[in-house]
Amino acid sequence: MSLVVRPSPAIWVDGEPATALPIPDRGLDFGDGLFETLLVRQGQPVLLDYHLQRLQHGIEALAFPDCLPRARDHLASACKQLIGTPWAALRLTVTRGAGPRGYAPPERVVPRTIITSAPLQQDRDELSAPITLGWAEVAWSIQPRLAGIKHLNRLEQVLAANEARALGVDEVVMLDARGLVCSVSAANLFLVEDGRLLTPSLEYVGIAGTRRRLVIEQLAPALNIEVVQRDVHAAQLEQAAELFCCNAIRGLQPVSRLGEQHWQDHPVCSALHAGYREAVAC
Structure with a gap:
């Protein structure tokens, strides 16, 4: 089975194509964020509801402002770019965004979404080798x-x-x-x-x-x-x-x-x- 291979991983920051990650960011500084790794088939994320429900649980646990609708929209836009790719791995990262020095979060939090994707070579329908x-x-x-x-x-x-x-x-x-x-x-x-x-x-x-x-x-x-x-x-x-x-x-x-x-x-x-x-x- 021939697979469409993109030359390099694609990156989106807050829904826009990007070539670099913005700094400062509390995700990079303190690991202050969450991520989901999704299997995408022909632009369709597999078990999307499960991933979004876990992400929402994490957003609540870390006391982020509600950013799930925005993250979901950015994810949908990224997945459209994967139509024609049989299988891809997509990582959705949500951080608390920028902030001042120190551990304490800023009073006004603007979460940031970072999405990367890359094609997968193996047919994910098949049972993995032991x-x-x-x-x-x-x-x-x-x-x-x-x-x-x-x-x-x-x-x-x-x-x-x-x-x-x-x-x-x-x-x-x-x-x-x-x-x-x-x-x-x-x-x-x-x-x-x-x-x-x-x-x-x-x-x-x-x-x-x-x-x-x-x-x-x-x-x-x-x-x-x-x-x-x-x-x-x-x-x-x-x-x-x-x-x-x-x-x-x-x-x-x-x-x-x-x-x-x-x-x-x-x-x-x-x-x-x-x-x-x-x-x-x-």
């Missing part, structure tokens, strides 16, 4: 006020991704500061145990992924598979019948190895993927 996992040394910090939202502070995930590269694995499992399983560096995590799906609770830490939500609310119920959100211990992963990860760009990814444990078959992930294909069909 991936290998290791264990991260860096842990998620616990902050219930930020749990679930996708804020800009991602240094822990940057360090974890570096560890994955050093270990020669595709991803690493990250624990939280309590020693409980949270996720991998860039995706949510599910395990199959006693015929049920388990996924770590996000009450105190973690990101409420859109594909995680899709599995919980639509894909698993369609197959009459129970999903339990609760504390997950490291030992449970190596004893699981099956593991898989999920995020917006990669979709569902079965796990073939974690440490010394190997999985050759992935029947649950494969069954869920059949429903996932329909969800991304736009």
